[in-house]
Amino acid sequence: MAPVDYALRRLIKLPLLLLAVSLLVFSLSRVGGSPIGIYINHEMTPAEVAEVAERYGLDEPLHRQYLAWLGGVLQGDLGWSGVSVAPVADVLPQKLMASLELSLFAFAIVIVLGVGIGTYAGARQNRLADHISRVISIVGSSLPIFWFAFVLLIVFYLILPIAPIGRSDPDIYNSISHPTGLYTVDALLNLNLLAFRDAISHLLLPAVVLGFEGMATIARVMRSSMVDEFHEDYVDMARAKGVPEAAVVKRHVRRNALVPTVTVIGVAFGLMLQGSVIVELIFQWPGVGRWMADAVLRGDQATMMAFILVAAVIFLLVNLIVDIAYAYLDRRVELGT
């Protein structure tokens, strides 16, 4: 199947999967009973509670409630966020941009360092650098993200007070305009270096924590596919031609080793998506992850459902892009249905 056909097929399946996820999320949320708790308080009379239930349609049969919720979602109405005391759809974009900025930064770390370490170690099999890279990858997949965050905080906040907490210094943040919602980009657009430095210094620590596990995963796969590629005949050929070793690694081996590595980008992204809940909680980052944690603790179902839907959409899209990119890079891959 041609990559374009495959992409279209997958795109058609996407809404179906999302529908299934929405059904799963909705039924899950109703297993725990009515979501009315977040909308009422102790001082309300039963009549007032009934009125709230009626206003939100909570007295209707479940399938009606689901259809009403789904209809709302399709029209951009994600319900009322009890945690933020505002409509979910109003708060979501701003939180999403904050998370996006953090994830993009972390993602850059994942790709650059992951591929870099993997390449370097793969070219030096069983030497010191290789052993260090193996330690990094096994530590990366075993490290509790919350613990890693605290260890870094102890070092860079307590012992060497260089890393701030939160997303920004409020005074600096409020001194510039925010056309995109990405603090770093806004700072550059405002030509404000102070704000840019503020943004980067707040981003660095949480991005490292968020990206570490994904980086370790990419480094591991990159290393082993480098090792595989070195056994190929074309490497001997290039060396026999007298190509310098650095060019063999850079131009031949690394390029081919990147192909299998592309497949785990989706995995690394999923790790970041779930890590964001914990990282944003610890670093007080005003993004969707922390929002989700708050919502879970306070039983705010509208926010939770919105978060899971958004996470599912992003995760599915990333995996789709990864699969297509893989097929494009390695033409031997047969794309199934």
Added chain:
Amino acid sequence: MGAATSLPLRRRSRRPSRGWRLRSFRARARRSSDVARRTLRSPTALVGGVIILLILIMALLAPVLVEPNVPDPYQMPRDWAAIDMPPGTPGHVLGTTPTGGDVLYGIVWGARNSVRLAFIVVTITLTVGVAVGSIAGFLGGRWDDVLMRIVDVVMTVPELILALAVVAVLGPSFENIILSLAVVGWADYARVVRAEIMTARLNEYVEAARVLGDSRWRIFLKDLLPNTLTPIIVLSTIDFGKTVLVGAGLSFIGLAEAGLAEWGNLVSEGSDGVVVGSWWVATFAGAMVFLWAISFNLVGDGLRDALDPKSDHR
């Protein structure tokens, strides 16, 4: 396969002699001790194995090591006279939490909770995953379609996020954390088992068994299922570490009962203290989660090398 079959084809006896069974048992025991020896030859797997053993002993001997709290030993004892004390305080070797809980107590009894969590979750996910994967891979057709679509949906959302939603719905408690991990964790096994069975079905010995008149059930048990053993053993070993890691993450967010002697919970309790200088609670408790997870990863890697003839210890 058993003894050579003479023509004309007839059904093999379902009951091999007792001697055969004993021999096969001995062979199997020899093979598993061989695998164990080869696994432990890797120094990293040996270190992992020793750490796991030590933690298991600690969990087993918890009532001997520190005096159990009454009435509920899984609830942290409170020493209101020693709040937020650093390590080395008399009576509190590893210090105390901001609510006067002894960190050492939490670590020792928390080991029990971790063992329990890992054991229950892996048992359930393994059983469900192998069953689903077997049905999908062996029966194929419509069964495969339906079951794999369910797997697709479960895998649409990253594991921790789905588990988070499940606990949120069921209500925050450690039992529900265990349950939620069991609900979301089986899909990986199902995929692996299905793929292995589908590949194994193409082997000639399966065709041969069918020609010999073996029942579908017998082919499944004797010729197909054993192929899934290697990936399943490796996957579940690594899962023993991973479930505790994710579970501790969930209780860190605040989804376990307050005051429960559990590692993630302890990190959460010590988290506010970190930025004002009380580093010990979060550090020690988190280090246990890390040790647990890395040990199982090391042993899992060692097992993979020992079981996979193609791997050359790279």
